[in-house]
Amino acid sequence: MSRKRISFRAELPLLVWLVVIWGALWRDFSPGNLVFGALIAVVVARIFYLPPVELSGRFNVLRAIPFAVVFLGKVVAASFQVMYPAIFRGPSVTNAVVAVPLRSHSDLMVTATGHVISLIPGSLIVEVDRSTSTLYIHGLNVRDQSDIAKLRKEVQDTEASLIRIMGTRAEVDALQAEGWPAMRGAGS
Amino acid sequence: MTPNATGADAVIDAVTAVLLIVGALMSLGAAIGLLRFPDLMSRMHAATKPQVLGLFLVLAAMGLQMREWWVWPILAVAWIFQLLTVPVSAHMVGRAGYRTKHRHPELLSADELEAVVLRAAGERAAEKAQEADSAMPRNGNGGRNGRNAGADGGPSA
Numbered sequence: 001m002s003r004k005r006i007s008f009r010a011e012l013p014l015l016v017w018l019v020v021i022w023g024a025l026w027r028d029f030s031p032g033n034l035v036f037g038a039l040i041a042v043v044v045a046r047i048f049y050l051p052p053v054e055l056s057g058r059f060n061v062l063r064a065i066p067f068a069v070v071f072l073g074k075v076v077a078a079s080f081q082v083m084y085p086a087i088f089r090g091p092s093v094t095n096a097v098v099a100v101p102l103r104s105h106s107d108l109m110v111t112a113t114g115h116v117i118s119l120i121p122g123s124l125i126v127e128v129d130r131s132t133s134t135l136y137i138h139g140l141n142v143r144d145q146s147d148i149a150k151l152r153k154e155v156q157d158t159e160a161s162l163i164r165i166m167g168t169r170a171e172v173d174a175l176q177a178e179g180w181p182a183m184r185g186a187g188s
Numbered sequence: 189m190t191p192n193a194t195g196a197d198a199v200i201d202a203v204t205a206v207l208l209i210v211g212a213l214m215s216l217g218a219a220i221g222l223l224r225f226p227d228l229m230s231r232m233h234a235a236t237k238p239q240v241l242g243l244f245l246v247l248a249a250m251g252l253q254m255r256e257w258w259v260w261p262i263l264a265v266a267w268i269f270q271l272l273t274v275p276v277s278a279h280m281v282g283r284a285g286y287r288t289k290h291r292h293p294e295l296l297s298a299d300e301l302e303a304v305v306l307r308a309a310g311e312r313a314a315e316k317a318q319e320a321d322s323a324m325p326r327n328g329n330g331g332r333n334g335r336n337a338g339a340d341g342g343p344s345a
Contacts, residue, residue: 023261029261079214079237086224087217091225092226093295095229096298118274124279138229
């Protein structure tokens with residue numbers, strides 16, 4: 001194992017997550033069970049060693065909660081927006097593949113943005129260009145240039161709110177320099 | 189569901205019913221979309237996305253009916269795993285569909301990936317020709333390293 005060891009602090013989120021799954025599956029959150037689960041989590045993390053996810057080291061809970069609420073609201077709204085063309089437009093639906101350049105070049109931000117965008121119905125990642133950090137998104141019911149611009153803006157706004165939640169300092173500063181007002185609603 | 193429920197029970201039962209029905213409607217919408225949409229990628233939208241909300245509503249209804257606190261962590265974990273896996277599967281199918289030309293260009297109002305793919309394909313062809321030229325004089329393993337060039341690169345045809 002020539003790989004660089006990662007610090008315990010960087011590994012902590014993974015361990016906590018494993019312990020939560022352990023407790024959930026046993027349906028038992030008593031201290032004894034959790035301690036045993038933590039022991040197993042450490043052993044599993046040592047044996048099945050994965051490349052560490054490079055977290056930025058900051059996570060803003062105050063921004064994460066409204067983001068989660070807005071996200072759920074968007075999923076609800078978009079679910080019905082997908083149902084409408086499914087039922088009424090059907091075969092004559094018009095789509096588009098849109099290239100959206102992202103600000104951040106970190107794998108974590110690109111993955112997180114892609115996930116959030118994929119989970120909101122009506123958009124699907126077709127291709128990712130990692131070198132330029134560009135997402136190619138297939139959008140359902142995208143008819144003209146204004147729809148394309150709307151989709152692109154939504155993706156970039158989503159990325160901006162994700163940067164505010166868990167981006168690195170440098171990314172947040174870049175966002176600030178871009179003229180984003182400090183207090184802006186998550187995801188909108 | 190308890191028959192002749194009163195008070196809080198009746199409210200919980202009513203909320204559960206609404207959640208279950210809307211959740212089922214989401215699945216119905218997905219089925220209709222699968223039938224009605226014209227090409228692979230719009231079908232992908234219908235096949236993967238409504239379940240995110242549909243499953244959430246059905247799981248919430250289950251949580252309300254079980255009346256046990258321990259069921260919530262399991263339901264949350266089930267939903268989170270769905271959230272983690274749905275985009276990946278949708279992306280893999282969509283990407284494979286695009287690369288194997290399972291798309292209908294006449295249904296797209298814009299395709300900003302096509303130009304990139306064509307350019308990458310052109311570059312690839314030029315590289316290949318060059319490699320073939322330079323590998324010619326040498327004997328043996330000339331054909332070996334040409335293959336893995338595009339394994340994890342950007343868009344490719």
